[in-house]
Amino acid sequence: MPWIETISFDAATDKLKQLYARITGPGGNVDNIMMMHSLRPHTMEGHMALYKNVLHHRDNTTPKWFLETLGIWVSALNKCTYCVEHHFAGMKRMLRDDTRAQAIRSAIEAGDPTAAPLDPAQQAAMVYARKLTQSPADMVESDVQLLREAGWDDGGILEINQVTAYFAYANRTVLGLGCSTQGDIIGLSPNNSANADDWGHN
Template sequence: MSWIKVIPFNQATGKLKSIYDKIKGPNNQIDNVLSIHSLRPHTLVGHMSIYKNTLHHSNNTYPNWFLEFLGTYTSFINDCDYCYKHHFEGMKRFLNDSEKANILKFHIENDSLDKILNEKELNIIDYTKNLTLKANSITEDNIKKLRDLGVTDGEILEINQVVAYFNYANRTVLGLGVNYDNETLGLSPNNKDDESSWSHK
């Protein structure tokens, strides 16, 4: 599962058990990216709060599939196979269109998104790539370009936070050897109107 000790669901007690009960999925599954926090439950609370509020909140403007697409792309360019596969499945589920999901996957993997995305979407991807691989290269001009293409400041913040979250999650996974053994991929919180609803379905 990982390179450090992890407390599984059936051995959890106290605060950790109460958090696990809140986030568990079918068959008491706790995604390995979350159970990796089991020795420090307070960081699991932090992770879940950021994850739910950046990716699965009703006040987001962008649809879930698009935010999952940004996460899938970020994870791919970070070589984070765990998050890439998890969030591709999440994107496909929210799209409810396997053909479109597989087309996006093909173009992510072949660095050819310019063949299927419009100018605004490509500039969002460019911002995503720069924030992930060379954040110090971003200038106010990049923000102005997004704004000129019709992306609002609130949407720019939304994109920034989703991409920043995935870089955090990718580094958690890659730095601790988290894998997806015995996991159902693509589960996520469904109740976007309740910030405290963390259960995975």
């Protein structure tokens, strides 16, 4: 049970009901992380807009499965099991290589992303995400330069930064309010990247 009151899909009215209708998955399922916002629907609206645009926008150039991998890594560093489980299931589905997905997860669980089957540019992104998550005040310009040297352009660097920052927010929403996976359908995501206003989960 969450640590604050939440409003179920069936009990929702007005603005909340409209937002729930936009983000539902199969059978009217609403992810618990979104239900955490139900007493202040405007914060749910802000959360979903950020999530959709950071991870699931057509103009991103970084493969979506790798953006999810960064999210799993940040969530593991923050010890947010909820986000690890949800986003691992999504990454695994997108990657379509269960053996590789599990090897990535094992490396993350060991705290050693260099052991993951990722290319050098992706490895560099994982190093950047770890430092930004654990020691944000220690970030320096050379951290970005290392990403450039690994092959990322500045747009890709921005995507890495924003995914890392988004998961810091999502992890703290979950951990600070007692959000669990109970009743969730693990791994759903808003997969219509062509339409930024389509928040439906499948």
